[in-house]
Amino acid sequence: MKPALPGIFVTSALAFGAVASFCAATQPAPENASPIYGVTIPEGYRDWKFIAPAQEAPPLDELRSVLGNDIAVDAYKKGTLPFPDGSILVKLAYKRSQSTEFAPATVPGAATTVQVMVKDSKKYPDSHGWGFGRFVNGKPVDIAQHETCLSCHVSNVEDHDYVFTRYAP
Amino acid sequence: MKPALPGIFVTSALAFGAVASFCAATQPAPENASPIYGVTIPEGYRDWKFIAPAQEAPPLDELRSVLGNDIAVDAYKKGTLPFPDGSILVKLAYKRSQSTEFAPATVPGAATTVQVMVKDSKKYPDSHGWGFGRFVNGKPVDIAQHETCLSCHVSNVEDHDYVFTRYAP
Numbered sequence: 001m002k003p004a005l006p007g008i009f010v011t012s013a014l015a016f017g018a019v020a021s022f023c024a025a026t027q028p029a030p031e032n033a034s035p036i037y038g039v040t041i042p043e044g045y046r047d048w049k050f051i052a053p054a055q056e057a058p059p060l061d062e063l064r065s066v067l068g069n070d071i072a073v074d075a076y077k078k079g080t081l082p083f084p085d086g087s088i089l090v091k092l093a094y095k096r097s098q099s100t101e102f103a104p105a106t107v108p109g110a111a112t113t114v115q116v117m118v119k120d121s122k123k124y125p126d127s128h129g130w131g132f133g134r135f136v137n138g139k140p141v142d143i144a145q146h147e148t149c150l151s152c153h154v155s156n157v158e159d160h161d162y163v164f165t166r167y168a169p
Numbered sequence: 170m171k172p173a174l175p176g177i178f179v180t181s182a183l184a185f186g187a188v189a190s191f192c193a194a195t196q197p198a199p200e201n202a203s204p205i206y207g208v209t210i211p212e213g214y215r216d217w218k219f220i221a222p223a224q225e226a227p228p229l230d231e232l233r234s235v236l237g238n239d240i241a242v243d244a245y246k247k248g249t250l251p252f253p254d255g256s257i258l259v260k261l262a263y264k265r266s267q268s269t270e271f272a273p274a275t276v277p278g279a280a281t282t283v284q285v286m287v288k289d290s291k292k293y294p295d296s297h298g299w300g301f302g303r304f305v306n307g308k309p310v311d312i313a314q315h316e317t318c319l320s321c322h323v324s325n326v327e328d329h330d331y332v333f334t335r336y337a338p
Contacts, residue, residue: 050219050234053234053277054274055234056274056275094222096224099223102321102325102332104225105223105224108221169263169280
């Protein structure tokens with residue numbers, strides 16, 4: 001339809017805008033988004049900056065490292081809390097494996113999970129501004145596992161904006 | 170001195186170049202450079218990309234992570250061996266410390282050493298192109314400790330261009 005008058009065009013455009021918003025609110029979550037939060041694995045995360053390593057005891061028995069995007073790393077360096085919107089943290093986890101080349105060392109074995117925290121206070125008002133995603137082989141795990149994220153972070157690290165990892169020197 | 174003729178300027182410039190080279194060859198190693206190799210802690214390394222974590226068993230009992238500059242990371246991603254000149258790897262080591270917030274986790278305690286490998290086949294022809302530096306509190310450790318680097322890397326990882334760490338997925 002080609003509007004005959006500017007007034008009709010404006011009305012038409014507003015109507016289109018309303019339809020577009022409606023579609024955005026009801027469109028399905030992106031592919032491979034986490035349940036509850038709709039978090040996806042962020043593109044390019046493997047080249048993000050290093051925050052800190054950690055080890056998880058058996059039975060998981062993992063070596064882990066957390067990387068962050070520039071907004072998150074900048075907040076860590078400045079000691080900014082809460083983390084600003086746009087901060088993203090990604091934890092990479094691997095089975096801990098005996099090095100075959102150096103007896104005292106254990107090194108990454110198979111990759112197990114990639115875990116993501118996204119700060120967006122408008123999108124996640126009910127979880128202190130954080131959205132969570134836990135992925136195995138690039139696919140989000142089930143809703144039951146995602147239901148455990150928030151309560152554990154709230155119970156243990158409320159005073160660090162619900163983030164466990166500190167910046168390693 | 171202001172040269173009177175272009176020919177004199179050229180001669181003067183060549184002479185200056187020769188003097189500059191002579192100075193470069195005889196000037197003392199930079200401050201806080203490692204013995205044997207003259208390796209220093211590279212500026213900005215803490216923001217370099219993440220290669221892999223590791224754990225070192227007691228008595229050192231450390232969590233470690235290796236970061237790399239873009240040349241090294243690019244070589245890892247492409248599987249380029251030997252690493253090209255200009256590759257730099259930095260290992261950050263921390264005492265392994267029990268998390269006070271999450272029982273199964275151990276996290277970085279005090280920083281212990283920063284260890285650097287620099288690939289420069291012209292500068293380090295006698296050590297397979299690698300220069301080594303081990304630093305505590307920003308200061309290089311003694312010559313005796315640096316004498317151990319090469320033999321351990323040669324004994325264990327000759328087939329990976331003398332580099333222990335593999336790129337974690």
